């Protein structure tokens with residue numbers, strides 16, 4: 001199989017699995033227990049917390065372990081909003097946040113919170129003047145992703161931090177797609193809270209963290225004594241050890257970023273050369289090195305994914321599945337892309353296990369399968 005869906009999830013690194021197995025089999029005691037095995041589990045938890053802090057440039061007390069990014073995103077927004085001054089009741093999101101996060105935005109709006117959305121430009125970047133106009137003294141927090149999971153476009157976190165700071169608002173950053181792919185240091189990133197998820201950087205699924213700047217007013221959403229009262233519930237120690245191991249394996253992410261960008265560029269250039277009807281979104285803006293979001297003319301994404309499947313290639317569509325069928329991606333819609341083009345969107349996302357041979361095979365095998373379909377499409381087009 002050629003796996004080109006790394007933005008959905010990544011395979012756990014063998015060293016991550018090796019680090020987790022002894023925890024699952026032997027370190028199973030509750031880290032809140034006072035007995036010897038409990039203390040041993042607590043020491044492992046502390047060591048993992050210190051490792052996470054070391055790699056991500058924060059203090060160990062600023063790491064709150066969660067079940068992943070969705071939970072971290074929810075607790076950041078609800079927790080920062082609940083702790084904000086009473087005159088700050090507005091929350092600002094971008095229009096292109098992750099689907100789960102936009103559901104939270106809708107739920108907040110339905111419960112009476114004033115919610116505003118920063119638009120994006122046609123090139124997929126954030127409309128900063130619009131952001132500046134929306135972020136005022138009644139805003140409790142701004143919630144913005146660092147990199148978009150569909151297009152890979154990078155968001156202007158430093159500029160958003162300056163706007164939030166000037167307005168006295170908090171900034172939460174969903175760095176789920178960013179951490180592990182781009183250099184990241186919490187202490188200098190300008191955000192008050194940052195979400196991450198282990199399964200996006202070759203760690204296990206179902207574990208993540210919220211980095212919460214020390215001293216930031218925050219109201220816990222899940223009550224309990226764990227995580228210094230900020231997130232109740234017995235910690236997933238094996239997952240947390242796996243998360244820490246995955247972060248420690250990253251090394252200098254710029255080296256892998258350069259390798260992936262070269263592979264991604266070779267893939268895109270090869271596809272455009274063989275199939276000139278290929279259109280690639282966000283190619284001209286800073287984006288994640290391994291993400292390619294494209295369409296082949298207006299070939300339906302289902303047809304393209306079927307051909308890819310036949311070749312043993314796992315990729316994904318940009319469409320959201322609903323009970324009545326597929327809906328165009330909210331990200332492309334926010335960029336002003338017409339529905340028929342958005343419904344043709346295919347996302348190829350490369351990662352640590354992607355090789356030059358994978359790219360060469362795809363370039364050799366896919367164009368001959370799509371070429372006749374594109375010819376047909378041109379003949380029937382009005």
Ligand code: PLP
Nearest residue numbers: 068069070098149174176177197
């Ligand atoms: N935020 C972004 C930008 C994502 O890409 C994802 C996963 O696709 C999530 C949040 C949700 O992460 P998790 O699966 O850890 O809940």
